Amino acid sequence: MINNKKLLIISTDIGNIKIVGDKRVYIPSDDSFLIIKAMLILKDKGYSFNRIIDIGTGSGILSVAAQRIFNPRILISTDISPYAVVDAKKTMEEEGVSSLVIRCNGTSCLKGKYDLSIVNPPYLPSNDKIKRDSWIIKTWQEGRNHKKVCIASTISENILILRSSLSRFDQNKCLKKFNYNRIKLIEENTFMERLEVNFWSKI
Secondary structure (H helix, E strand, C coil): CECCEEEEEEEEECEEEEEEECCCCCCCCHHHHHHHHHHHHHHHCCCCCCEEEEECCCCCHHHHHHHHHHCCCEEEEEECCHHHHHHHHHHHHHHCCCCEEEECCCCCCCCCCEEEEEECCCCECCCCCCCCCCHHHHHHECCCHHHHHHHHHHHEEEEEEEEECCCCCCHHHHHHCCCEEEEEEEEEECCCCEEEEEEEEEC
16 A cells, blocks of 8 residues: 555566556556557567657556557656546556656647557546546546547557447547558457557558
């Protein structure tokens, strides 16, 4: 326990990752693990990235994975939730990862171009009304949030993004509009949805 937060050991394809958990921050699940597998596929295909952004980092698990797999020169983790930013910073400390963790709406706080955006977007349709302090709902409720992070990801030349069969948002339309081409890397069926991770590159 760290300052009333739980230290969790998460088993992944790259070994155990220690994350700092909080009930107001999304705990890694099937979608997170599938993105890690997709990163490994990219690595096996010979891809390398020096400037990586993890958009909507949550607990920070995907930033830790990106550091282990690609060892980028620059790694930035952003999240709009103040609770996620605190947890992600603590996760980085636990894992010895030197990522800059910033409270930011997508990539609005950043300038320049990056090599890779990693995105696990909020994709579940819901009619729940969000109160200002309902941060956990914002982590998974689609609404306009999915479109926002999709557009934010175009700050990079390449995008690694998860897509769910439950989503109503058209990622293809969003990214093709910015002249990206798609490669489907991996997909998996769970008991409630089909998940896939796609790799988009500038034409």
